[in-house]
Amino acid sequence: MFDNEMKLEFISKSSNEAFARITVAAFASSLDPTIEELADIKTAVSEAVTNCIIHAYEGEEGIIKIKGRIIKNTIELEISDTGRGIENVEMARKPLYTTKANLERSGMGFTIMESFMDEVEIDSVLGLGTKIIMKKKIKKHLVNIEDEEFASIGGVG
Amino acid sequence: MNIRYEKEDKQLIVEITEEIDHHIAEKLRRKVDDEITRHMPRKTIFDFSRVTFMDSAGIGMIIGRYKMMRLIGGSLEITNISATVRRILEMSGINKIIPMEDKKEVG
Numbered sequence: 001m002f003d004n005e006m007k008l009e010f011i012s013k014s015s016n017e018a019f020a021r022i023t024v025a026a027f028a029s030s031l032d033p034t035i036e037e038l039a040d041i042k043t044a045v046s047e048a049v050t051n052c053i054i055h056a057y058e059g060e061e062g063i064i065k066i067k068g069r070i071i072k073n074t075i076e077l078e079i080s081d082t083g084r085g086i087e088n089v090e091m092a093r094k095p096l097y098t099t100k101a102n103l104e105r106s107g108m109g110f111t112i113m114e115s116f117m118d119e120v121e122i123d124s125v126l127g128l129g130t131k132i133i134m135k136k137k138i139k140k141h142l143v144n145i146e147d148e149e150f151a152s153i154g155g156v157g
Numbered sequence: 158m159n160i161r162y163e164k165e166d167k168q169l170i171v172e173i174t175e176e177i178d179h180h181i182a183e184k185l186r187r188k189v190d191d192e193i194t195r196h197m198p199r200k201t202i203f204d205f206s207r208v209t210f211m212d213s214a215g216i217g218m219i220i221g222r223y224k225m226m227r228l229i230g231g232s233l234e235i236t237n238i239s240a241t242v243r244r245i246l247e248m249s250g251i252n253k254i255i256p257m258e259d260k261k262e263v264g
Contacts, residue, residue: 014180021178021210039210039241046212050179096249104186104217108249112213115248 004030008066012057012081014050020066021045027068028075031138040116041075041136047109048079048132054100056083056130074137085126093122158185160192167199176210182218189222199231206237206260215242216249223255234258 006027010016021042028041045066052064067078086092087099093114098107113120117134124130159172171189175181193201201222219235226233237260238246246252 014178014183017178017180018176036241042210043212043245046178046210050212050214054179104182104214104221106213106216106220106249108213108216108245111248112245 003072004068004070006068008068010064012053012060012062012064014053016064017046017049017053020049020064024066024068024077028070028138031070031073031075032141033138034141037136037138041077044113044116044120044134044136045077045079047113048077048134051109051132052079052081052083052130054103054105055086056081058084073140074135077134078131079134080129080131082129085128086122086124086130087126089122089124158188160188162192162196162198167196169193169196169198169201170204171201172204172207174207177208177215177218178210178212179214182214186218186221190225193222193225193229197229197231198226201226201231201233203233203235204237205235205239205242208239208242211242211245213245213249216245216251219246219255220251223251232256237261 004027008020008023010019024045025038025042028038033041049064053059056062062081062083065080069076091097093110095111096107098105110120113132113134117136119135121133122130123133158174161170162168163170169192173185177185189201203219223233234256236258238257239260243259246257
């Protein structure tokens, strides 16, 4: 399996939430994740991108960047904005904590990212922006017969 | 999204057909709130049989409608929840206050 890399850049429109998670899911599919693992990644991306739109840019137009990397069987995603930054990262990580209850935000964004991904790193500077780095290892599944046959043919030649 | 009001039972049935994220949740809440205000149902039922994706925006949307139904003396129920959606609902704990029914496996 080859390592892989991609970059994605789009404006902070809420209709791009679906675009972002579907694109990342397509990128991740080379790791052959289960439906559940793929749902985990899609949900985490959706949370991070929504945060950029609602919190970082507060409905104003800005640029959201996603860098994706596949190294062996781990997917690494870096989602960044140049918005207002997070005042208190520790509070933001707490379940049910939200600064936007008026917008019916549940305060579960980071909790979901953390439970669906193996690692979540938050790097935020007030007034400059936020970068979220998330990693998830995709478990190896049973190799199917065709692959093994193909491997043995390759071995002979 | 398909919404219908059953007059006899005073039930508002909301069948959600989209992936529920922040973008869709805003649309859902406007539409559902309009219908609730119009009919003042005794019960609102969210039918999740066609929901394949939901993130935390769905939690906020559900809690908002739950509060609204309580306010008018009614209740809220969610039916046909898939395993992936259930995980998110359980994480927030709202499964403890809102009656939920899982999707029946076909076959």
